[in-house]
Amino acid sequence: MAHRIGIVGYSDDSKFDAEPARAILSEVLGLRALHHPGCSVVSGLTDVGVPALAYREARRLGMTTVGIACAKASNYPCFPCDKVKIVGANWGDESATFLSSIDELIKVGGGEQSKAEFASFRGPKEEFDL
Numbered sequence: 001m002a003h004r005i006g007i008v009g010y011s012d013d014s015k016f017d018a019e020p021a022r023a024i025l026s027e028v029l030g031l032r033a034l035h036h037p038g039c040s041v042v043s044g045l046t047d048v049g050v051p052a053l054a055y056r057e058a059r060r061l062g063m064t065t066v067g068i069a070c071a072k073a074s075n076y077p078c079f080p081c082d083k084v085k086i087v088g089a090n091w092g093d094e095s096a097t098f099l100s101s102i103d104e105l106i107k108v109g110g111g112e113q114s115k116a117e118f119a120s121f122r123g124p125k126e127e128f129d130l
Contacts, residue, residue, distance in 0.1 A: 002036070002038040002039050002040055002064070003032070003036035003038075003039040003040075003103050003104075004039065004040050004042050004066070004101060004102045004103045004104075005029070005032055005036075005039055005040065005041050005042065005102065005103070005104055005105075005106060006042045006043070006098065006099070006101075006102030006104065006105040006106065006117075006121070007025070007041055007042070007043040007050065007051060007054040007105075007106050007108070008043070008044070008050070008105065008106075008107050008108075008110055008113075008114040008117050008118065009021065009049065009050025009051070009054075009107060009108035009109045009110040009114055009130075010049045010050050010108075010109045010110055010111065010114075010130070011044065011046055011048050011049040011050065011051060011111075012048070012049055012111075013048060013049055015049075015109070015111075016049070016050070016109045016130045017130060018053065020130055021050055021053055021108050021109065021130055022053050022057070024108055024128045025050075025053050025054050025057045025106075025108065026057055028106055028126070028128075029041065029054070029057050029058060029061055029063070030057075030061065033061045033062070033063060038064075039063055039064075040058070040063055040064035040065065040066055040082075041054050041055060041057075041058035041063050041064070041065055041066065042066040042067075042068060042098065042101055042102050043055065043065075043066075043067065043068075044067065044068065044069050044073065044094075044098075045067025045068065045069035045073045045078050045079060045081060045084060046067075046069065046073050046076045046077065046078055046079070047076070047077040047078055047079040048076060048077060050108045050109065050110070051079070052079060054108075055079040055081070064082045064083070065079065065081040065082050065083075066081055066082065066083045066084075066085075066101070067079060067081035067083070067084045067085070068084075068085045068087065068094050068097055068098045068101060069084075069085075069086060069087070069094055070086065070087060070088045070089060070090055070091055070092070070093045070094050071086055071088065071089050072089070072090065072091060073086070085097065085101075091113060092113055092116075095113070095116070095117050095120070098117065099117060099120060099121050102121075102123070103123060103124075104123055104124040104125060104126075105117070105118060105121045105123065105124075105125040105126075106125070106126050106128070107125070107126070107127045107128065108128045108130065109128070109129060109130035
């Protein structure tokens, strides 16, 4: 099975500076693509904030994109992911499915849900503050 990289972080563009986040994601995902050919990026489906930046970088690198979110994600612009899984009705309902669907977790800034998922994940993880 291909290596699956989970990405969490701010979903509100007004809460962070996109350029440093884009640089972090470019470097981290570029390195993962070298070490894990055919890997995928798994995030929260919405086309805003850190997930949007991660999905765009994944596409640029030829990675598969996977969106795992609750039904409320349909109220926001969504990235056209290669694979989509909707779990539950409310934010956070998808967290357990998301965490069990990844091999490592990268956190770039983020609010309460990102912090909780990062704290809960027991595999390899890296955190970048913005």
